[in-house]
Amino acid sequence: MEPLLVAQGLAKRFGTLEAVRGVSLALCPGEILAFLGKNGAGKTTTVKMLSGLLLPDGGSVRLLGQDPFRNPGALRHLGAVLEGNRNTYWRLTPLENLVYFGVARGLRLFQARRRAMVLLEEYGLLEKAHTEVRHLSRGMQQKLALLQALVHDPEVLLLDEPTLGLDVETALRVQEKVRALAQGGKAILLTTHQMEVAEALAHRIAIIHRGRIVLEGTKGEILARFAGNHYVLELETPPPQEVLSRLRALGVEGEGPFLYRGDGEGLWRVLEALKPLPLKRVARAEADLLEVFLKVVEHA
Numbered sequence: 001m002e003p004l005l006v007a008q009g010l011a012k013r014f015g016t017l018e019a020v021r022g023v024s025l026a027l028c029p030g031e032i033l034a035f036l037g038k039n040g041a042g043k044t045t046t047v048k049m050l051s052g053l054l055l056p057d058g059g060s061v062r063l064l065g066q067d068p069f070r071n072p073g074a075l076r077h078l079g080a081v082l083e084g085n086r087n088t089y090w091r092l093t094p095l096e097n098l099v100y101f102g103v104a105r106g107l108r109l110f111q112a113r114r115r116a117m118v119l120l121e122e123y124g125l126l127e128k129a130h131t132e133v134r135h136l137s138r139g140m141q142q143k144l145a146l147l148q149a150l151v152h153d154p155e156v157l158l159l160d161e162p163t164l165g166l167d168v169e170t171a172l173r174v175q176e177k178v179r180a181l182a183q184g185g186k187a188i189l190l191t192t193h194q195m196e197v198a199e200a201l202a203h204r205i206a207i208i209h210r211g212r213i214v215l216e217g218t219k220g221e222i223l224a225r226f227a228g229n230h231y232v233l234e235l236e237t238p239p240p241q242e243v244l245s246r247l248r249a250l251g252v253e254g255e256g257p258f259l260y261r262g263d264g265e266g267l268w269r270v271l272e273a274l275k276p277l278p279l280k281r282v283a284r285a286e287a288d289l290l291e292v293f294l295k296v297v298e299h300a
Ligand SMILES: Nc1ncnc2c1ncn2[C@@H]1O[C@H](COP(=O)(O)OP(=O)(O)OP(=O)(O)O)[C@@H](O)[C@H]1O
Pocket: 014, 017, 019, 037, 038, 039, 040, 041, 042, 043, 044, 045, 046
């Protein structure tokens, strides 16, 4: 599938600081790429270059094949939620904000108005459609920032912490929306510090550390790679002492569920030792994204 957004070798310096050092990314339709990194790793700087807000010192950005720095019209294909709700006009209402941004990105007035009402309804903000944004709760303002990114129905979305600060139910609802947007064919870059959100939503993961991508791959690949060779074994009944001794000799740990750290061949020896006891479950232990993240940024 052709990627909708391609960045190659992006670089940005601030004085002597090399904030972004050769970042390459591609985003395909229908996929969510979680872009992870510690504070100061270079995420925002990268996202600003992707969204045409900050001119790279090196490298290139292509949005549906076009260079947004030469052809700003290409930015109509992009919607971004950056640094919370900075873009929103506080003294305008949500409806006015959405219509303004819709028109600014190429919609006709009546289209923008219709689209704004649909979005406000869909995201539960209709009753605040005519309330000045400064009187909305922070969560509502954040939802509005997302709607502003969606109003012109762009193919590519850059979302920075879309669920931070939202109540549990709203956060889950927004997660569902983000997933549905991807299913509908949008290409989404999701920047977040919330590993559980990244794990729940992402198809691919990219971890940036000190301005460089230090790990990139599909979520499945990465979690499997970091799970290593750990197997969890559960028996229907506790094993007799002599079986337990054999298991211990093979390096099996735990009291049930048991944990075996070894390769597939070793696992067969463990299963042999267990025969004919009834097994309830044998599974490869899973790593979670937080574990992966901490390992990667620690060793990078
Ligand atoms: N306009 C600027 N002038 C000088 N330095 C900057 C500027 N913008 C960013 N930096 C520096 O570049 C580095 C990367 O910052 P960036 O905002 O991209 O990090 P981040 O990964 O988004 O971090 P966070 O998770 O804290 O938002 C930091 O050291 C930051 O201080």
